[in-house]
Amino acid sequence: xxxxxxxxxxxxxGGAKCDYPFEDDFKTFVxxxxxxxxxxxxxxxxxxxxLLRDERGEKRETIARFCGGKDNIPVVCLKCEPELSxxxxxxxxxxxxxxxxxxxxxxxxxxxxxxxxxQIEQLITLSYDITxxxxxxIQR
Numbered sequence: 001x002x003x004x005x006x007x008x009x010x011x012x013x014g015g016a017k018c019d020y021p022f023e024d025d026f027k028t029f030v031x032x033x034x035x036x037x038x039x040x041x042x043x044x045x046x047x048x049x050x051l052l053r054d055e056r057g058e059k060r061e062t063i064a065r066f067c068g069g070k071d072n073i074p075v076v077c078l079k080c081e082p083e084l085s086x087x088x089x090x091x092x093x094x095x096x097x098x099x100x101x102x103x104x105x106x107x108x109x110x111x112x113x114x115x116x117x118x119q120i121e122q123l124i125t126l127s128y129d130i131t132x133x134x135x136x137x138i139q140r
Contacts, residue, residue, distance in 0.1 A: 001111045001112070001117045001120050001121075002111070002112075003027075003043060003074065003111075005117070006043055006076055006111065006120070006124070007029060007031075007043070009121050009124060010031040010040075010041065010124055010128075013124075013125065013128050015033055015034045015035060016031060016032070016033065016034065016040070016128065017031075017032060017033075017034045018030065018031050018032075019032070027043075027044075027045060027074075028042065028043065028044045028045065029042070029043050030042050031043075031124070031128075033128075033131065033132060038131050038132075039131065040078070040079060040124075040127040040128045040130070040131040040132075041076055041077060041078045041079075041124060041127050041128075042076070042077045042101075043074060043075075043076050044074070044075060044077065044099065044100070045072040045073065045074055045075075046072060046073060046074075046075045046099035046100070046108065047071060047072055047099075048063070048064070048067045048070060048071060048072065048073055050099050050100075051063055051067075051073075051075070051096050051099060051108065051110070052064060059093050062093045063093060063094075063096070063110070063113075066093075066094075066110070066113055073110065074110075074111060075099055075108040075109060075110055075111075076108065076109045076111060076120070076124070077098045077099060077100070077101050077106050077107070077108050077109075078106065078107055078109060078123050078124060078126070078127035079105060079106055079126075079127040079130045079131055080105065080106060080107045080123065080126065080127065080130075081105075081130070082104050082105065084126075085097075085104075085105075085107050088107060088123075089107070092113075092114050092115045092119075093113060093114050094109060094110040094111075094113030094114045094115040095107055095108070095109055095110075095115060096108050096110070107123075109123060
């Protein structure tokens with residue numbers, strides 16, 4: 001999925017919006033619920049070294065090869081249940097503990113790697129649903 005595909009899909013979810021909250025950074029965008037402003041994802045450029053930090057062995061080497069010597073690559077950070085996070089990390093090289101977020105409850109997905117677009121859409125939807133439930137409680 002491209003940056004535009006990810007943004008377009010996120011905006012297709014009811015009550016979702018994307019914005020650019022960081023001054024002078026026009027690449028990083030946050031996916032959030034319009035009403036509560038609660039984040040359900042962020043598209044951000046992550047240092048490759050941070051994506052390799054918690055990984056070992058073959059997966060680490062596969063990610064490094066995919067990055068082709070780049071210092072930074074785009075990732076999509078999404079909220080995810082801890083048990084599912086472990087399963088996804090075991091099944092896909094392109095799913096790693098979240099960059100710059102709580103690594104227990106968030107994952108980073110490397111677009112264009114080995115995670116199918118349909119799976120990325122499902123993960124965006126899941127993150128949207130998880131944070132919507134919480135956002136509803138906060139508003140009450």
